[in-house]
Amino acid sequence: MSDTNTILKAEGVFKSYRMGQSDVKVLKGANLSIEQGQFVGIIGASGSGKSTLLHILGALDRPDSGIVSYKERDLNRESTGRLNRFRNETIGFVFQFYHLLDELNVLENVLLPKMAGCSAFGWLVCRSAAKKRAKGLLEEFGLGERIGHKPYQLSGGERQRVAIARALMNEPEVLLADEPTGNLDSETGNGILEVLRRLHDTGQTVVMVTHDDKVAEWAGRVIKLVDGMVEEQAWT
Amino acid sequence: MYKFKLALRYLLRRKISYFAIAAVALCVFVVFIVITIVAGITVNFKGKVYNSIGDCVIHTKSLVGFGHYEEFIEQLQNEPYVYAAAPLVKNYAMVSVDQETKEIAGIEPVSFSKVTGFADWIEYHKGDVGNVFQPTYDVNLPGCVPGIGCYFRRNEDGGYDTPEQLRQIALEFNCIPLNAKGAMSRLGAGDFSSKTFYYSDHFRAGYSLDWKRIFLPLEEAQLLCGMGGPDKRVTHIHIKFNEGIGLEEGTSKVKEIWGKYLEQKKGVINYKLLENVQVDSWKNFSKAVVAMAETQQTMIIICFFLIGIITAFIVLVVFYMVVSHKSKDIGILKSVGAGQVSILSLFLSFGFMIGVLGSAIGALIGWPFIVYINEIFDFFNIQLWDKRYSSILVVPNEIDPKVLSVIIISAIGACLLGALLPSWRAARMKCVDTLQVTQL
Numbered sequence A: 001m002s003d004t005n006t007i008l009k010a011e012g013v014f015k016s017y018r019m020g021q022s023d024v025k026v027l028k029g030a031n032l033s034i035e036q037g038q039f040v041g042i043i044g045a046s047g048s049g050k051s052t053l054l055h056i057l058g059a060l061d062r063p064d065s066g067i068v069s070y071k072e073r074d075l076n077r078e079s080t081g082r083l084n085r086f087r088n089e090t091i092g093f094v095f096q097f098y099h100l101l102d103e104l105n106v107l108e109n110v111l112l113p114k115m116a117g118c119s120a121f122g123w124l125v126c127r128s129a130a131k132k133r134a135k136g137l138l139e140e141f142g143l144g145e146r147i148g149h150k151p152y153q154l155s156g157g158e159r160q161r162v163a164i165a166r167a168l169m170n171e172p173e174v175l176l177a178d179e180p181t182g183n184l185d186s187e188t189g190n191g192i193l194e195v196l197r198r199l200h201d202t203g204q205t206v207v208m209v210t211h212d213d214k215v216a217e218w219a220g221r222v223i224k225l226v227d228g229m230v231e232e233q234a235w236t
Numbered sequence B: 001m002y003k004f005k006l007a008l009r010y011l012l013r014r015k016i017s018y019f020a021i022a023a024v025a026l027c028v029f030v031v032f033i034v035i036t037i038v039a040g041i042t043v044n045f046k047g048k049v050y051n052s053i054g055d056c057v058i059h060t061k062s063l064v065g066f067g068h069y070e071e072f073i074e075q076l077q078n079e080p081y082v083y084a085a086a087p088l089v090k091n092y093a094m095v096s097v098d099q100e101t102k103e104i105a106g107i108e109p110v111s112f113s114k115v116t117g118f119a120d121w122i123e124y125h126k127g128d129v130g131n132v133f134q135p136t137y138d139v140n141l142p143g144c145v146p147g148i149g150c151y152f153r154r155n156e157d158g159g160y161d162t163p164e165q166l167r168q169i170a171l172e173f174n175c176i177p178l179n180a181k182g183a184m185s186r187l188g189a190g191d192f193s194s195k196t197f198y199y200s201d202h203f204r205a206g207y208s209l210d211w212k213r214i215f216l217p218l219e220e221a222q223l224l225c226g227m228g229g230p231d232k233r234v235t236h237i238h239i240k241f242n243e244g245i246g247l248e249e250g251t252s253k254v255k256e257i258w259g260k261y262l263e264q265k266k267g268v269i270n271y272k273l274l275e276n277v278q279v280d281s282w283k284n285f286s287k288a289v290v291a292m293a294e295t296q297q298t299m300i301i302i303c304f305f306l307i308g309i310i311t312a313f314i315v316l317v318v319f320y321m322v323v324s325h326k327s328k329d330i331g332i333l334k335s336v337g338a339g340q341v342s343i344l345s346l347f348l349s350f351g352f353m354i355g356v357l358g359s360a361i362g363a364l365i366g367w368p369f370i371v372y373i374n375e376i377f378d379f380f381n382i383q384l385w386d387k388r389y390s391s392i393l394v395v396p397n398e399i400d401p402k403v404l405s406v407i408i409i410s411a412i413g414a415c416l417l418g419a420l421l422p423s424w425r426a427a428r429m430k431c432v433d434t435l436q437v438t439q440l
């Protein structure tokens, strides 16, 4: 592993939450480095801090201490505005409960990262290209017929595929998925994992959090969060 | 872009935003109507007062009056900004039948009509105001023109039951004449100067003058009050300016030439009386009555401004609820890279839409309501006040687009203000927790 291929890196990350009087220490010096093109599965017991780590890697949250860097860019030093851009352009999030906006239809949900990323004028310029890409993604995921539907009209598996299409809209460097199959039956879940595997095959870097060892088997590299620290598990 | 779209969707999908719109609409509706009516009443009243005064008045508080007025009126009439000037003698008299005290006003009907609305106030000499003091039943009798309310009773519609044909009514006027020094000019048994005048017409100015004033020919009034003779005196000169002359501008010009006139007249007979003379714009002159109406108007506007605060508060509450419901959405937006400014402007445009829609609805309902307010009241047979005692006969319903736009802009502003705090909270929200699922 040469360092030049490292895309996301966490070094000695600490994070704790205040719960009433006491501090709950969730991450206690976690180290992790993710290479370009890897499919990383993060496992660990419920409450072990997997989501917390993922949010920190995606700059949705800041660590208490430690360094999180993207291609040697120290994210701790970036302004909020630049972190917003970073999330918009470089990261794609997929959540357990899909987290689609109920008020928007499928196509609009997929377009959201593009719309959020540009000004009203910029949107006018790039609208048709963006729509084309969004439709292409949805067709790829077998949702070409559903672009006008609202999220509540879709099944769980379909919603998660919309969420993945949204995460991919801006061609992110890294896809971060937090229990993407956690709310689905195993068959539908496998469909989603299939999608992630295919993305990985095309060179997409994927980081997936799961509490399920079976799901983690889909990943090429598995790491485990134990006691706030990262343990390397397996490579395939 | 997505902000506007999302804001619009929130608006349409959240039932609670309809309540916010309804609250704004109701507020705009009520404020619009009340302010229109109150402004209408004030404007109407001020118009009536103005119509009985003209633009500017040269006057003395003393019942003795002042002399040398004819020369000054002549001078005024040569000024380019003066349209007309008219002398007036104001005094008080006991008038038969029941020896009531009335305000008497001596005028030259033609000049007075040029300055005021007098020609339109009379009934039997329309188009012939010069002969208003000639009773139609006998043109040789000395005539007087009482306010319509002096001798006629009002009916329920606020009108007066006047006879079609003028009837001969004799009124005896008793006045205390004062000489130029302010002393009673006659002593002894004949303290009063009295004369009988005949009802030649009446006038309706539309406010309290109608109950208390009687117009007489100028010379007759002067004789009654002891102001006649070689050094004739009056108490007022009413002036109307030409079109386009500002009130303050014209008034200060009159003040200036009056000052010069005083200089010039130094040492003339009864000069002291001239020194008590003041020049005022009609607004200043009638400050006591007009200021009251204006103060009432201001008070009411302030009261209804408070309603606007309530609207802002309702919007604030609604927004707090929406923001709390939408914290997940805010988390999602942040996860795709939307910044604080975007989220702030998302909710602010939501507030803006509520303001625009609400005030549009309020104005659209309020507009026809005001236009047809009198018909609506008539239809439901609503009598809001006793027209026998009021100078207001119909609800004023003239819409001022300027007032309406100020109301709409304020309503939208109130909505933005109400939305600001919750939007700020939304923008600053830490929403990792809302995206987190800790079960499993």
Ligand SMILES: Nc1ncnc2c1ncn2[C@@H]1O[C@H](COP(=O)(O)OP(=O)(O)O)[C@@H](O)[C@H]1O
Pocket (backbone or CB within 6 Å): A017, A018, A019, A024, A026, A044, A045, A046, A047, A048, A049, A050, A051, A052, A053, B432, B433, B436, B437, B438, B440
């Ligand atoms: N915003 C928060 N405030 C307080 N405690 C939190 C918060 N987020 C997570 N935690 C706590 O941190 C621990 C780790 O949470 P999380 O990262 O969601 O674990 P996992 O995803 O592995 O289940 C849990 O004990 C959880 O209760």
Ligand SMILES: [Mg+2]
Pocket (backbone or CB within 6 Å): A050, A051, A052, A178, A179, B437, B438
């Ligand atoms: Mg989790």
